[in-house]
Amino acid sequence: MNDANRFSDEVAAFYDASHEFGDIGDESFYLEAAMGADGAVLEGACGAGRLYLELLRRGVDADGFDVSPAMLDILREKAATEDVEPTVWEADLRSIGADRTYSLAIVPYNSFCNLRRVDDQLAALEALYGVLDSGGRLLFDVYVPRYDTIAESFGEWQSVREVEYEGRQLRGRSRATIEDQVKQTYSTEQELVDSDGDVLTRDEFVLSHLPPQQVELLARHSPFDRWSVSGGFDGESLTDGDGVQVWQLVK
Numbered sequence: 398m399n400d401a402n403r404f405s406d407e408v409a410a411f412y413d414a415s416h417e418f419g420d421i422g423d424e425s426f427y428l429e430a431a432m433g434a435d436g437a438v439l440e441g442a443c444g445a446g447r448l449y450l451e452l453l454r455r456g457v458d459a460d461g462f463d464v465s466p467a468m469l470d471i472l473r474e475k476a477a478t479e480d481v482e483p484t485v486w487e488a489d490l491r492s493i494g495a496d497r498t499y500s501l502a503i504v505p506y507n508s509f510c511n512l513r514r515v516d517d518q519l520a521a522l523e524a525l526y527g528v529l530d531s532g533g534r535l536l537f538d539v540y541v542p543r544y545d546t547i548a549e550s551f552g553e554w555q556s557v558r559e560v561e562y563e564g565r566q567l568r569g570r571s572r573a574t575i576e577d578q579v580k581q582t583y584s585t586e587q588e589l590v591d592s593d594g595d596v597l598t599r600d601e602f603v604l605s606h607l608p609p610q611q612v613e614l615l616a617r618h619s620p621f622d623r624w625s626v627s628g629g630f631d632g633e634s635l636t637d638g639d640g641v642q643v644w645q646l647v648k
């Protein structure tokens with residue numbers, strides 16, 4: 398699918414360097430769900446393996462897929478330095494292409510926001526439903542689009558940090574800006590800059606805000622039988638002020 402947000406090699410390396418295991422706060426939630434699953438586990442949009450590799454280290458029977466070959470290359474390189482055997486492939490959330498079914502599918506860390514149109518979001522829910530066993534669960538989280546955060550942080554460069562890429566010390570940075578007020582989409586620019594300030598590489602993606610009521614409507618229109626949402630990863634109700642919505646959909 399040509400309209401997917403695919404990382405370049407350089408920006409994938411920056412992404413990986415800026416998202417270490419333990420940085421996000423979702424780790425225990427997804428690991429506990431995966432280790433308690435009554436069968437195989439699939440991570441959709443597994444990226445460079447921040448969570449996926451930890452599932453393998455803990456002995457979970459887990460597969461993964463991602464649309465960015467650059468992310469999967471990093472995942473495989475990291476796995477090759479450890480005693481774990483990844484089963485990952487290049488695929489889109491809307492068209493998964495798995496050759497077995499799973500008792501649990503997870504799509505962590507805002508990956509669903511990469512789906513920009515209602516048709517794409519429903520296609521992904523249908524595809525994930527299709528790879529689950531009967532009674533299987535889908536877990537995913539997306540941030541709550543908060544007006545205060547958008548007003549304060551959009552337009553400003555964030556995550557400025559050093560990253561080593563092919564022996565060079567580069568500075569990575571990212572910035573979100575509103576793309577379309579009506580569609581509620583935004584663009585993220587991610588750049589790697591050298592010591593002279595020259596931009597060496599740049600990715601720009603368009604993503605979608607997903608307010609909880611929109612996710613609920615998607616769930617209602619999806620083939621899933623039941624769904625629930627929590628605010629954050631501790632299972633509390635989703636209430637005003639929460640930053641993360643965590644959804645469970647049951648087949």
Ligand SMILES: C[S@@+](CC[C@H](N)C(=O)[O-])C[C@H]1O[C@@H](n2cnc3c(N)ncnc32)[C@H](O)[C@@H]1O
Nearest residue numbers: 442443444447463464465489490505506508511
């Ligand atoms: C925020 S990263 C999350 C990576 C990983 N799940 C984690 O938690 O660290 C989002 C990932 O979604 C992937 N992605 C973007 N659009 C996608 C799509 N349509 N289908 C599958 N993966 C996609 C990107 O390549 C990237 O690896």
